[in-house]
Amino acid sequence: MAVTPLSLTGRALRLLSGREHSRAELERKLTRFEEEPGALAAVLDKLQAKDFINEGRVVESVLHRRAAKLGTQRIKQELQAKGLEPEAVADAVERLRASEVERAREVWRKKFGSSPVDAAERGKQMRFLASRGFGGDAIHKVVSGGDED
Structure with missing residues (x-):
């Protein structure tokens, strides 16, 4: 056949x-x-x-799959790589920014769980979060504050 x-x-x-x-x-x-x-x-x-x-479903799918692990910048790049409309990407980024610190804290907690003991450890934790696409403000709040808001 x-x-x-x-x-x-x-x-x-x-x-x-x-x-x-x-x-x-x-x-x-x-x-x-x-x-x-x-x-x-x-x-x-x-x-x-x-x-x-459906572009709306594509955006929601990416947010659902990636938001728990990645920062706003990485997700923004992924959405742009998919060729989505700039307005749809901007809306998604705006929604993600509202939860950036909480998401970064959760990723940090799973990976490290405790505050850095020295400058080398602090740098390691900050680089890790930056590689995941989290913004500088969120990284500083999470790494320097640990579990505090």
Whole structure:
């Protein structure tokens, strides 16, 4: 029995069944399979019209999966890399900033759990939080204050 190649729609639906994708992500991933010009755009238009591609759900999915582990800057970069509208990214960043210190404190607590004993340990903790994308203000509040608000 011969294996038939997947259609563009089939490939797009397979990708969407795993997680939410933005239109730009799908274009990037499926362009190499497009056999005639405009076919991919037509498929993506149809999927968007049926609400299979939804930027709002993409943003919510990323926030849900990543907010507990990453800071605002890293999540902002991830959203921008997905090719989302700047307004949607800005709204998500605004929501994340409100909980930045609490999220940083929770990540810090899981990794370290105790205040630094010396400058080297303090630097290590601060670099760790910075690598996760947390802002300087949040890092200073968490590392210097430990569990205090």
